[in-house]
Amino acid sequence: MALQDNKIWTVKDVLFWTSDYFTEKDIPSPHLNAELLIAHVLECSRLDLYLKYDKPLAEKNLSNIKKLIKSRAAHYPIQYLLGSTEFYGISFFVEEGVLIPRPETEILVDAFISYIKESSQNTWSLLDIGTGSGNIPVSISNSFKDSEKDIQIVATDISEKALKLAKKNIDNMKIENISLLHSNIFDKVTGTYDCIISNPPYISEKEFKELPKEVRDHEPREALFAKEDGLEFYDKILQNAEKYLKKNGRIFFEIGAYQKEELSKLTEQYNYKIIDIKKDYNDLDRVLILINNT
Ligand SMILES: C[S@@+](CC[C@H](N)C(=O)[O-])C[C@H]1O[C@@H](n2cnc3c(N)ncnc32)[C@H](O)[C@@H]1O
Secondary structure, three states, X not given: OOOOOOOOOEXXXXXXXXXXXXXXXXOOOHHHHHHHHHHHHHOOOOHHHHOOOOOEOOHHHHHHHHHHHHHHHOOOOHHHHHOEEEEOOEEEEOOOOOOOOXXXXXXXXXXXXHHHHHOOOOEEEEEEXXXXXXHHHHHHHHHOOOOOOEEEEEEEEOOHHHHHHHHHHHHHOOOOXXXXXXXXXXXXXXXXXXXXXXXXXXXXXHHHHHOOHHHXXXXXXXXXXXXXXXXXXXXXXXXXXXXHEEEEEEEEXXXXXXXXXXXXXXXXXXOEEEEEEEEOOOOOEEEEEEEEOO
């Protein structure tokens, strides 16, 4: 099966051909994937494709669409092909080498935003550990842009590539209250914060092998994988957090779906208490909110 060059292809033809081809290759949501890739090359919205339905495709566009179809059929993530993804109602730039933001992380962002909104305190400092594309701090800042709440955020990552992309996303949203810091967890962090937020790497060795090929082969291993059964980063953060948290400060963690029990033990060991747990869209424990017990 191929998109032959010696025939005229309309938008409709290519759409249906691609959708069938993706189905054959086990690509989830094949029709949506076909629409997104074709609309990306034609620089229009998915809906606009239906206004161009019977229009023949220019040779150059067809050739670009073919390249994208080939990559997607080989299970290369669609977000990397499109160069962007939606998170918390914002379009974020994404690129290979930096983790693609996930819908579950919106629960973490929501938990923090609700806490700030419910509090009478107006000035906040937040440390985001492992910021990746900057999706967490940008979404938080954007939510408070017309509010009386002033939130100063330091967003760290060990990956220079992630920090570069985070800067692009911060600049794109014209946000001024986020400072980026190249740091291995706390090693370059100074000062104290009202809250620490983190979606650290938390996939254990066993789970890593079971990840979909799309994630395992194309997303950065250092953004996903953690030693000690996935608990390495929680352990390192909890071990040192007291030094960086203000009195009554809170920690907001995204966690792996089945890590709550193990994390309860770890938090106790470091003298923290879980004060709230948020579930994700699949009813799995996804966010822990902690305070220091002392
Ligand atoms: C699961 S990703 C989260 C990315 C983003 N915050 C999100 O929620 O989509 C974890 C991030 O932690 C970063 N990271 C890994 N090891 C780190 C370390 N030792 N210190 C700081 N950041 C680290 C990775 O580069 C990656 O960007």
